[in-house]
Amino acid sequence: MKVHFIAIGGSAMHNLAIALHKKGFNVTGSDDVLFEPSASRLGKYGILPAREGWFPEKITQDTDAVILGMHARIDNPELLKAQELGIKIYSYPDYIYEQSKDKTRVVIGGSHGKTTITSMILHVLQQAGKKFDYLVGAQLEGFETMVGLTNDAPVMIIEGDEYLASPIDRRPKFHIYKADIGVISGIAWDHINVFPTFDNYIDQFRIFAETIQPNGKLIYSETDEVLNKMVKSLDVAVDKIPYNLPQYTIDNGVTSIVDNGETYPLEVFGQHNLLNMQAARLVCNALGINSADFYRHITTFKGAARRLEVVGKNDNATIFKDFAHSPSKLTATIDAVKAQFPGRQLIACIELHTFSSLNKDFLNEYAGTMDKADKAIVFIDRKTFEQKKIEPYPAEAVKSAFANDRLLFFNQPAALLEYLESLDIANSNLLMMSSGNFGGINLMDIKNSLL
Known part of the structure; x- marks a missing residue:
């Protein structure tokens, strides 16, 4: 497969480009400005554009797909060339779905905690020796890239952002993934430049819940009144699973989970992280990891980059x-x-x-x-x-x-x-x-x- 990235330097975009390159794809790309660490990481894999700028001649009839980043404008010359040639154009969430449509898709949404919940799930799955693909919004210890794609992993863990997919696809990203297991951590108005009213913003999470596949699961925080009200109003054929704070202690600056008579000291702290942990536990339970094993593995989780x-x-x-x-x-x-x-x-x-x-x-x-x-x-x-x-x-x-x-x-x-x-x-x-x-x-x- 020959895949070209328009705006390859973006955080998610360059990680997807590296993931596809590692999977054996022929990857090319362009951007009008390339910052660190994107430039060095693309260079390490031999897919750094030789020059900054847009070059329509890179788009040819043998290009199988173009992946369009949010940074590009609708009049981008490479985009126009791809449209002229009739080449299939994807947003990066579109392409993530394309790569995961035959897998069990776990999508973590919410106004806060998405990256941490996703990171916790990845950490536990890795510690448990499970095979999985993933998309996460931060660099994690033990993971070389923020996107991982394979042919044989049965599940993909996806951080589901509510922001728009691309300049020509105005859907929120998490509407595109069609989750089998969906998580909503909470709803607090954000992205006012795209969602001008709180009701309009809430609607995006309602639509996300409605995209969960029949007989799937919706895991949600019952501590959030807005979210609770929305979930109760849903008419969807999914299993609704609420979560709340676990039993915990704080002693000498260390937070510990107490479960079934066992105490599990953590390297992270804060009620928001304890709630995030319960969402991650319920996902891992659904993927075959029991709670005791989850808590044992989560004790070594140090947090995602830039999160406390x-x-x-x-x-x-x-x-x-x-x-x-x-x-x-x-x-x-x-x-x-x-x-x-x-x-x-x-x-x-x-x-x-x-x-x-x-x-x-x-x-x-x-x-x-x-x-x-x-x-x-x-x-x-x-x-x-x-x-x-x-x-x-x-x-x-x-x-x-x-x-x-x-x-x-x-x-x-x-x-x-x-x-x-x-x-x-x-x-x-x-x-x-x-x-x-x-x-x-x-x-x-x-x-x-x-x-």
Whole structure:
């Protein structure tokens, strides 16, 4: 098979390209800009484009399929050439379905926790010696790529994003996979630029549930009122399986699951992670792994990249980085750190970076989300406003939206770095949360300065 990737440099796209190359496909691709680590990883496998840019001549009659990334525009010259030649064009979720249509498909959806639940399932399946294919949204320890495809694995574990599939396919990705086992971790409004009302956003999860194949399973968090109401309204021929918090203890900074008289100490913590773990356990149960074996294997799970990842620590302070950026994720992450370390001060810093989080109409969704932090900091790189063509707003607007007069606001990376490096974090935790990179601040510099 000869497959060409338009916008090969994307996180999911370059991982799929590598997975198909490793499967024996003839893979080519193009992109107008290639960042690290995509460029190095593509280069390692000999599929890095020789030059940046779009080259319609790469699309020929012997091209079997084109995979179109979200980064490409609808007037992309390579896309136009593929359409002219009548070559089959897939979004990457379309192609994932194509590769997994004869397998049992497990699709993990939800506004939060998708990557962690998927990662937990993969970790346990790997520890149990099971064969599986996968698509996950973060780099995981023990996995070379974020996509794995084989001919003989009977099951595929898929992180199911609700964002759009491609510039010419406006369906949410998780509608395309046709899950046999579907998970919904919770529903909290996000992607306001695509789903302008909360009701419209909820509808996407209803449609996802309706795409689960007959006699399949829907595993969902009964702690989420919006999700509970939606599931109860569903008329689908699937087994609805709710989950809730397990029994657990926190002792000397270690969280343990207690199940059937056994205690299982964990390397991760927080009620959101305990809920994620129950979703993963129910999936693994459905795939033939009993609960005792699941808990035994999950004790060695260290978490996904940038999910409460430890940057550095000493005897009385820890610096964490986390991917949290939406209101629900922000609240869950702050709650987790406060509960795990009740005797320590919490200094929490969030970078608002996405279109939704920067939208003034959405900003009020953050009200109260940082109230449990002893010091609350919001950072918006002023260059982000320029790049996204959004009218900047002052500190007063941010404090009002967060309903927090104690909140500190920064819009220049240098000023934020200077403030952070001036802190005394003895008997404290510093929590740095963003889906971006804090305007290029190196968190290791902060670690070296404070610890």
